[in-house]
Amino acid sequence: MPFVAERRGSGLTWLESLSPWPEKFGLDTMRALLAELESPQRAYPSIHVVGTKGKSTATRTIAAYLEREGVRTGAYTSPHVSRWSERIQVGGSDVDLERALERVRPAAQALGATQFETLTGAALLEFSECGVEVAVVEAGLGGRLDATNVIDAGIVLLTNVDLEHTEVLGYTREQIAKEKLAVAHAARVVVTSDNTYSGLVPRDAEHVFGGAQPAAEAFLGRPVEGRLEVNLPGRFEQRGEEVWDGAHTPGAVDWLLERLPARDYTLCLSVLADKDVDAILGRLSQAGSHLIATRSTNERALPAEELVRRAEPHFAQVEAVADPQAALARARELSPRILVTGSLYLLADLYDERKRA
Numbered sequence: 609m610p611f612v613a614e615r616r617g618s619g620l621t622w623l624e625s626l627s628p629w630p631e632k633f634g635l636d637t638m639r640a641l642l643a644e645l646e647s648p649q650r651a652y653p654s655i656h657v658v659g660t661k662g663k664s665t666a667t668r669t670i671a672a673y674l675e676r677e678g679v680r681t682g683a684y685t686s687p688h689v690s691r692w693s694e695r696i697q698v699g700g701s702d703v704d705l706e707r708a709l710e711r712v713r714p715a716a717q718a719l720g721a722t723q724f725e726t727l728t729g730a731a732l733l734e735f736s737e738c739g740v741e742v743a744v745v746e747a748g749l750g751g752r753l754d755a756t757n758v759i760d761a762g763i764v765l766l767t768n769v770d771l772e773h774t775e776v777l778g779y780t781r782e783q784i785a786k787e788k789l790a791v792a793h794a795a796r797v798v799v800t801s802d803n804t805y806s807g808l809v810p811r812d813a814e815h816v817f818g819g820a821q822p823a824a825e826a827f828l829g830r831p832v833e834g835r836l837e838v839n840l841p842g843r844f845e846q847r848g849e850e851v852w853d854g855a856h857t858p859g860a861v862d863w864l865l866e867r868l869p870a871r872d873y874t875l876c877l878s879v880l881a882d883k884d885v886d887a888i889l890g891r892l893s894q895a896g897s898h899l900i901a902t903r904s905t906n907e908r909a910l911p912a913e914e915l916v917r918r919a920e921p922h923f924a925q926v927e928a929v930a931d932p933q934a935a936l937a938r939a940r941e942l943s944p945r946i947l948v949t950g951s952l953y954l955l956a957d958l959y960d961e962r963k964r965a
Contacts, residue, residue: 619709620692626723633753637719641729642758644715648736649743652682654759655827656795658747658788659767661860666767666820667746668697668838673824674742675700677832682735682743684756686724687952689842689854690959696731698738708734724748728755742827750777752790760794764813765823768801770859771884782808797826842955849945854952856880858887864949865894872896873947875923876939877915878904878932878954885910885918888950893922895947901928902935906953932957 630637642649657667664685671683683697693705708730716726728748735743745761747754769785777784785805792798798809799816809815816822825831839845844867845852855864856879873896879885892899899922901915910918912928912935919926929935932954939946948955 617706619706619713622713623692623709623723623726626721626726628723630722630725633749635753635755635757637721638725638728638755638758640719641712641715641721641725642732644719645712645729645733648733649759651736652740653742653827654761655742655744655763655765655823656747656751656756656759656761656791657744657765657767657823658751658791659765660770660772660784660857661855661863662767663746664840665838665843666765666823667744668840669820669836670765670824670827671697671744672700672836672838673821673832674744674827676836677824677828679828680739680741682731682738682740684728684731684735684743685746685840686727686748687956689840689952689955694841695727696734698735698740703734703738705730711737722755725755728758732759747788747791750784751788753787754791757791761791762795763797763799763823763826764789764792764795765799765819766801766805767819768859769805770857772857797823799823799826841959842952850948851946852948852955852958854955855949856883856888856951858884858891861888861891861949865891868895868947870945872943873945874939874943875899876902876932876936876946876948876954877919877950878902878909878912879915879950880906880908880953881910882908885915889919889922892947892949896945897924898942899923899926900935900939900942901926902932902954903930904932904951904953904957906951909951909953 657663667685671681674681688694693702696703712729745756747756769781777787789808795813797814799822842854853864855861901912903909903912912930916926916928929938
């Protein structure tokens with residue numbers, strides 16, 4: 609997928625200056641922000657997408673189904689890979705992010721909103737201003753305390769559950785699923801991949817099995833013909849013999865391994881320190897024997913040398929190249945068949961033209 613430069617103005621510069629994390633998880637600031645914006649989320653129905661992996665793809669796929677059926681649809685996803693504006697789309701196209709940010713900036717600054725709260729407010733307001741007939745909203749972290757849990761979604765899709773952010777969400781899959789399905793407080797339909805967490809679905813909601821297509825059909829109240837597949841940056845993105853995928857949990861790596869066309873990749877890898885690093889490395893060793901360890905610009909990323917130490921039991925050859933661009937260049941010196949993975953933040957660094965040599 610070719611890189612598309614993003615128009616940068618004062619709004620985007622301001623957004624990047626904001627804290628990405630709240631001092632305390634909760635909805636008070638988000639609710640206050642929406643009150644200042646005159647509750648734009650009430651102007652349209654919503655579909656909420658929660659889960660550990662595949663949320664962005666599911667969100668965009670639901671939106672694509674609805675657009676194909678003639679429904680003007682907004683889609684909100686995170687994190688971004690190629691550019692900030694990919695997070696907010698209407699009708700399948702990025703919105704004018706500078707405009708969207710300037711609409712919320714005074715209220716967000718006054719309330720001390722975080723980066724994600726600001727973006728969520730900008731998305732919900734933009735959808736109202738653009739007259740969408742439905743918004744498909746991806747949760748950021750968990751569900752119950754996530755900034756997106758200010759919508760009363762009629763349809764909720766749980767993509768899957770894996771052990772992630774356990775210090776916030778809980779230490780078992782059932783605890784994590786409960787946190788995620790807390791967004792279904794107003795749902796009339798809850799869609800899950802299987803019946804593992806059926807006991808957590810609200811009693812007054814219909815429980816449907818499946819993914820993006822059943823979620824779109826639940827909103828429409830009728831079947832849709834033909835399957836759709838959407839392509840997102842950094843989600844099993846094939847670039848010739850290279851594969852770029854943001855797999856960052858053991859389950860996500862398993863999904864990736866099932867789809868890789870070969871097993872002799874040179875890996876370019878960065879992993880956040882709060883992930884199940886050893887399980888990820890063990891699984892990725894099935895994709896190739898040579899690993900270039902690097903560090904994304906995310907503050908939670910493991911240093912490259914630490915990643916090398918953790919990787920040595922799993923790979924025949926391991927190197928540390930701290931700069932992501934240099935790490936990718938080194939991998940390309942060794943083989944045309946490259947797997948770039950471990951973190952969407954790594955992929956975002958490699959997409960970012962400002963960090964290119």
